[in-house]
Amino acid sequence: MSVPVLESRDLTIRFGGHTAVNAVSTSFTAGTLTAIVGPNGAGKTTYFNLLSGQLPASAGQVLLDGEDITRLGPADRARRGIGRAFQITNLFPQLTAHENVRLAVQARDPAAANIWQRWTGHRAWIERAEWVLEEVNLQHQRDTVASSLSHGDKRKLEVAIMMALEPHVFMFDEPTAGMSVDEVPVILDLIQKLKRAGDKTILLVEHKMDVVRSLADRIIVLHHGQLLADGEPATVIASPLVQEAYLGRAPEKKHG
C-alpha cells in the first residue's frame, strides 16, 4: 500500500457547542484525486481549512509525509507543499497576471533570497511564469492587471499561482463555481493534466456530481461533520446511506 502524503487523525473542530468536523480520520496518497462531497453544511470547507491550516484543530492531528503539522499555520504548511486555490483570494489586484505568477515562482526559488543571484535567476523566473500562464491558458492575459480579469480568469490565475509554488498536495475548493460554461472545461482539463502527471495528491471539494464523476478516483462523503463513506466513486454514489444523506431518505427500491 502506498504511504499517505496527507493524513487526518480524529481531526475535530468545535465552534461553541457545534462540532463542525468530528473525528475525521482518513489519508490521501500520491497519484490519487479524492473528491470530498456532502450536503450543504456537512463540514467540507471546514475540513479543508483544518488540512491547510486556516483553522486550528480543537482535537486530532494532521500529518504531512508522516510528520505532525497540526500546530503549523497556513504559510508553513504551504511552504511544506500544501497548495490551495479558490478559497482565499491571494492575487495582487494591481499587478499583471504575469507579475502575480512571477512572484510565486520567485517565492519558490531559494536563490531569490540571495541578492547576488537575483539577476541571474531573473530570466528563468520570467520564463517559468510564462510557461505556467500557458498551462492554464491565460497567456493572452499576460499583461492584464488581476483586478481587470474576468471571474473565470481570476480563478485560472489562482491555479497558476498554486502551480508556480509547485506543491505536492493540490486542494481545489469548488474550482468551477461561478465559471461560465465555456470556462469550465479549461479548469477541468487542467486538473486532469495534474492528475495525469501521476505524482500529485489532489483533493477536490465539489458539488457538481458530473465533475466529481469525471475526475475522482475516490470519493469521501462528509455528513454532519463525520466521515459517512469512503471508496470508489460508483460504489459510494450508489450507497443507500449516501443517498439518504443527500435526499434525507433512503432511495426507493425498484420492483418488478
Ligand SMILES: Nc1ncnc2c1ncn2[C@@H]1O[C@H](COP(=O)(O)OP(=O)(O)OP(=O)(O)O)[C@@H](O)[C@H]1O
Ligand atoms: N467560523 C465558523 N464559526 C461557526 N460555525 C462555523 C464556522 N465555519 C463553519 N461553521 C459551521 O460549520 C458547519 C460546516 O460548514 P462548512 O462551510 O464547512 O460546510 P460545507 O460542507 O463546506 O458546506 P457548503 O457545501 O454549503 O459549502 C456549518 O454548520 C457552518 O455553519
